Amino acid sequence: MLGCLALGAPAAAAPPEAPETPSNAAEETGILARLRTLNGAETEAARLAQGSALSPRVRDYAIQLLRDQRLAEQAVEGFAQSHGLELPEPEPTAEEAGELERLRGSRGPAFDHAFLAAMIADHERAIAELGAAEARAPDLALRRLLRRLIPILRQQLELGQHLEAEIGESG
Amino acid sequence: MATGSAVRRRSGLEGAGALAFELGLSGALAGTAGGILLMLWELVRSAIVGEGFFLPLRLVAGVFFGVDVLIAGPWSELVGALVHLAVSIFFGIVFALLVRRDLPYGKAFVSALLYGVAVWLVMTYAVLFADPVMRERLLVSPADWFWVHLLYGLGLSTAPALRRALFPARGAPR
Numbered sequence: 001m002l003g004c005l006a007l008g009a010p011a012a013a014a015p016p017e018a019p020e021t022p023s024n025a026a027e028e029t030g031i032l033a034r035l036r037t038l039n040g041a042e043t044e045a046a047r048l049a050q051g052s053a054l055s056p057r058v059r060d061y062a063i064q065l066l067r068d069q070r071l072a073e074q075a076v077e078g079f080a081q082s083h084g085l086e087l088p089e090p091e092p093t094a095e096e097a098g099e100l101e102r103l104r105g106s107r108g109p110a111f112d113h114a115f116l117a118a119m120i121a122d123h124e125r126a127i128a129e130l131g132a133a134e135a136r137a138p139d140l141a142l143r144r145l146l147r148r149l150i151p152i153l154r155q156q157l158e159l160g161q162h163l164e165a166e167i168g169e170s171g
Numbered sequence: 172m173a174t175g176s177a178v179r180r181r182s183g184l185e186g187a188g189a190l191a192f193e194l195g196l197s198g199a200l201a202g203t204a205g206g207i208l209l210m211l212w213e214l215v216r217s218a219i220v221g222e223g224f225f226l227p228l229r230l231v232a233g234v235f236f237g238v239d240v241l242i243a244g245p246w247s248e249l250v251g252a253l254v255h256l257a258v259s260i261f262f263g264i265v266f267a268l269l270v271r272r273d274l275p276y277g278k279a280f281v282s283a284l285l286y287g288v289a290v291w292l293v294m295t296y297a298v299l300f301a302d303p304v305m306r307e308r309l310l311v312s313p314a315d316w317f318w319v320h321l322l323y324g325l326g327l328s329t330a331p332a333l334r335r336a337l338f339p340a341r342g343a344p345r
Contacts (some may be wrong), residue, residue, distance in 0.1 A: 060242035067222050075311075151307035158238045 122159035202263015205326025233304035286323025
């Protein structure tokens, strides 16, 4: 009874609903595209950390991020498919692309600090953006999807903050 | 292998103590069976969807360790298994107290499924608030959370049959 998980991709794909109006569809596409972009940038950083992080705990964190992000991506794709929305390819902002470049140039303990700092900043931004998107989303199913994903992002943020404090203490 | 009656005789348990032992043992075994069924389903499902085989056990341990449990080691899985088993046994014993030992399997099956739904309600609206990490992840797939409690009920439905098999010498049904 206490053992059930979690981010089930099939359940996250909402059943088809009434046809979208063009303005609603554009709004929803915009929100989902941004969600994918945020997710994509974090996925790239987590992949880097899997190979480059010095601390095994930071590598475990990266693995957990990758697992959650894959399921979030499936949920977004499922939603888009069931609502007949065509999502553009993710386009990271210049700031997000620069962040990845900085990570690629880091090694050892500096990488761990840079990765955790980047994840904390990214998650804070993502939570704020998706919170605002939830408030303006025209569709109940999309609001529900965002309401389910935001707490997972908060968990990832909290975990990143704990790890940063832990690594900071250990020098 | 000694039956429950033989164990009871050897240990000198009689009267109310004997009945408590009978209910406790059969309920604990049925609860364990239901708990194992539920957890096996969740472990396999978690592995298939890509969240990792042991995540469900870690999430249970989240009640003690919070969000850090997501990257905790095997000890957290052990704690999760023990907590899950304890809760499964507790609800199993309560079920054994509620049903008669002579209940036919068909009726026991339906009763156990209904009881599984009751356990789902208690877990969802009371117990889960103690483990926000697990609760927030369950919100993503609430249907699965409901269904596994029916699976738990399936395991529990063996409780009356277990009582009859382990304690055959008992006279009046209760």
